[in-house]
Amino acid sequence: MKNLEAKTAHGRLEVEDVPVGPPHFVTELIGQTEMAEGQIAHFEAQIEPIHDSGLTVEFLHNNRPLKQASRIHTLCDFGYVALDIGQLIESDAGTYTCKVKNKFGEATSSVTLSIAGQGTLDTSSVRPEGKIFLKIQTMDT
Helix, strand or coil: CHHHHHHHCCCCCCCCCCCCCCCEEEEEEECCCEEECCCCEEEEEEEECCCCCCCEEEEEECCEECCCECCEEEEEECCEEEEEECCCCHHHCEEEEEEEEECCEEEEEEEEEEEECCCCCCCCCCCHHHHHHHHHHHHHC
16 A cells, blocks of 8 residues: 555646746737728737746837727737727827836837828717817807
8 A cells, every 4th residue: 555655646846937038029019000090900029038027018109108098908918919909090100119128128129000091080079078169169269
């Protein structure tokens, strides 16, 4: 019986710490860069290291932090980063940069988005508050 117990005893599982260095892009930020108003833009890249709890990922639009909105979604999961922008409008055109940073350094990758058919999408408000504001503006002139 002791021989059987000795054979089935499990050893301790050892997990090696993977050395972490400065982040880098395995694949640069890619996606369709010429779009039309109303379309959905999608950009993605692969980054390393993937097992760094201190790694931060930030998206920029024309060198300014990209504000989260209902049309804008970002994802960072196991080295995969993505940016989706729905219902493109004229002001979405410009340079999008993904910046990854940890205590060892940082890396960036950028794409430039151009939007055709500018000015064809109606972005005016259909909410009653917006209509009241337009009436007031008209009365003042």
